[in-house]
Amino acid sequence: MYVAASGLELALGIVLLPAWLIAAVTTGLQPGRRAVGRMRRMSRIALVLVSVALLLTAARLVVYGLLARHGWVFVADRRLFTTFVMLLPAVIATVVWTVPWLASAARNGVSPARAKPRARGRLPDPAAPVPLEEQSRARSPRHVVPPRLAAFGGLGCFAQMFLPPDRSFWISLGAYGLITAAVGGLLVWRANARLQRLLTGREIPRRRAVAVRLGTAVVVLGTVVGLANYGIAGSRLPHTFSMMKGEADWGGGAAGQHHDMAGDHHMATGTGGADEVSVDELRGPRSGTPDRRFSLTAQAKKVKLASGKTVDAWTYNGQVPGPQLRVTEGDLVEIKLRNELPGKTPVTIHWHGVDVPNGEDGVAGATQDAVLPGKSFTYRFRVEESGTRWYHSHQAASEQVDRGLFGALIIEPKKQTRPMDKDVSVLAHDWQTDKGTVPALGALDELERRRAEPGEKVRIRLTNTSGSTREFAIDDVPYKVTALDGTDVHKPTALKGKKLVLGGGNRMDVEFTMPDGPVRVTDGSAPDAGIVYSPDGKGVLKADLNGPEFDPYSYGGPKRTALGPDSDFDRDYKLVFDEWLGFYDGSFGLKQTINGRVFPDTPMLMIREGDVARATFINRGNEDHPMHLHGHHMLVLGKNGKRASGSPMWQDTVLVRPGEEVQVAFKADNPGIWMDHCHNFWHSKLGMVMHLAYDNVTTPYEIGGPVGNKPE
Ligand SMILES: [Cu+2]
Incomplete structure (x- = not known):
C-alpha cells in the first residue's frame, strides 16, 4: 500500500x-x-x-x-x-x-x-x-x-x-x-x-534577447556541472577516518562523562576515567583448551552450482556456503581465520547473532584490522546461547558475502528438548554466475529430491544470507515456526500454507513431522528450485507461494520478559530511514539515509552499560531495511503503534518495511562499539550504517588505513 x-x-x-x-x-x-x-x-x-x-x-x-x-x-x-x-x-x-x-x-x-x-x-x-x-x-x-x-x-x-x-x-x-x-x-x-x-x-532587439537566453542557459548549465563536481569531490570519504565521526545521540538521556565530544572517541589514549577500555581488551578467554576448534581459510575458487552454472566465488575452505559450524551452548570455541585470497583482499569473520565479546565481533575498522592475504586471526569466545546463527565476512560485505564468504553456525542447546531426525540449514542466497544472478538455497539452484521417512521429525533452519527480503513456503504439511533469529518461540502453534518472510540476515526455524506424502521447501525468489522430501525420494509437489503472510507479531504465546513496552527507558532513539538521490563517496546513487544522513555522519547511538534502551525505526523509503544490531538481542515491542501480542520476539535483525514503524528494546549488557546497520549490504554500502557505542569504550582501529578496512 x-x-x-x-x-x-x-x-x-x-x-x-x-x-x-x-x-x-x-x-x-x-x-x-x-x-x-x-x-x-x-x-x-x-x-x-x-x-x-x-x-x-x-x-x-x-x-x-x-x-x-x-x-x-x-x-x-x-x-x-x-x-x-x-x-x-x-x-x-x-x-x-x-x-x-x-x-x-x-x-x-x-x-x-x-x-x-x-x-x-x-x-x-x-x-x-x-x-x-x-x-x-x-x-x-x-x-x-x-x-x-x-x-x-x-x-x-x-x-x-x-x-x-x-x-x-x-x-x-x-x-x-x-x-x-x-x-x-x-x-x-x-x-x-x-x-x-x-x-x-x-x-528588446532580437540579438539581445537571444544573448540573454543563451547567457541564462550557460549559467544554469554551469551551475549544474559545478554542483555535480562539488558533489563528487565533496562526498568523497577520506582515505582513513574513525567510525566515531557522527553526531552523538544520547537517546534523550544523560550524556556520559567520558566523551561528550564525538571524535576523540577513537583515540585509544582518551581522556576518560579509569574504567575506559579499548575494544582490544574486550576479547574472549585467551587461555583454556577450546571445546571446539575450527579453521576457516578464505580462498578464491570457481564453484559450480547444482545446475552447473559457475560462480567466481570467494569461499571459506573452498566451499559455498562455507562449512557448517556446529557447537554446543557453553562451549569455548576457537576459530582460526586464514586469508589466502589473491591480491590484497582483506577479510574478517562476524558471528551474526552471537553476542560475543566486542573484540571478537569481526568488524573491520571497528573491532579489528581486516586480515590481509597471508595473515591470520584467531577468534575465541564462549557461546552462552543457542540457536540458528550464521557467520560472514564483515569487510566490504556487499562484495565478500555476495561472493560466498558466509556459512551456517548452529549452536545446540545444552539440553536438546526437541531432538530431530533431520536438522537442515537452508541458506538463501543470490549468486553472481556466468549466466547472471541466480537465487539458490545454498548451492541448490534447481529442485532437489531427498528421502524422508513418514513420522520423521524435521527441522529446517531458514536463513537469508542475501540482501533482499525472501519469502519461503513449506508445502504441504502443518508445521510450527519454533525459532525467530535462533531464539525459541514460546508456545508455537501449527501453521499451514503461510508465506514466511525473512529480511536479509534473518533466520526462522521451522519444524514438522514428515507425512506420508511429499513436503516441499521453496524460496519464492527461486520458485523452480527448492527441496522436496518424500519417502521414496521421488516426490513431486508444486510450491504454493501465494499463501497469507505469517505474522510473527501475533504468533505463539506471550511470556514475561525482563524488558517490555512499559520498561523505564534510559535511552530512546528515533531513527528515520529514507532515500536521497545524490553523490556518495564520489559516485552517484540512491543514498540510504538514517535521520537524513549517510555514514559516517549518521547518528552514533551512545549508551552506558546497564542502560535500558528503546529504538523506533521508521521506514519512509521504498525498500525493506533489515536492521541488524551487533552484540545484542532486541526485543521487538510492536509495529505501527500496535504492540506485539504473541511470543516474545528476540531478534538480532529486525525487518522494517516501507511505511512501517517498528519499535524495539534492548539492554546495554555487552560493552563495545557495535555496528547497527541495514543488512541489505547494498544499502549499508550506500550509507545505512551506524553504531551503538558504550561511552567508556574506545577503538584503536580506523576505517581505511594501511589494510583498507571497510566495515560495511
Ligand atoms: Cu536497507
Missing part, C-alpha cells in the same frame, strides 16, 4: 513538471495572439492544458493523503514542502486568477471585465485585432505567473528525491518558502518587464 502510493507519487512527480510547463507556456502565448478569434482558440487549448495539470495536482494531493494515513512522520518532510509550499500556493493562484481569465477569453476572446457588456449573444468579431488594453491584461503577471510558478512547484515534486531528507521543520519551511517566493518574485518581475515593453512598444 505504502509502496504503491509512494510509486504513484514518483510517477506523478515525473508528469507534473511537464504538465505545468506546457500549461504555463501555452497560457503565456495568449498575449501574442493578435486576433480575437485566435486568442479565443488558444485560450481554449490553454484552459484544457491547465485543467489537466490541475487534475494531476489533485491526484498528488490524494496520494499525499494516502501516505499520511500511515502516520504524520511519513509525510512531514520533503513531501510536505514540495506539495504545500512549492506547488499548492501557485496552483491556488492559478485557479483564482488564471483560470477565470482563460475561461472568459476562451468564450469571448477578451477578459471577464470587458466581456460583460457584450455578453448578450454578441461576440466580438473573430478577425478583429485584440485591443492593446486587452493584450496588456492578458500579459498581466497575475494571469501568466501562477502557472509558471506551479511549473516550478512541479520541478520540486519531480526533483524531490534530490532534496535532502529529514531536515529540521522550521529550517525547511524557511528554505522552501524563501526559494519559492524568490522564484515567484523573479517571474513577476520578468512578466512586468514584458508588459512594460508591450505598453511602451519598445521591444
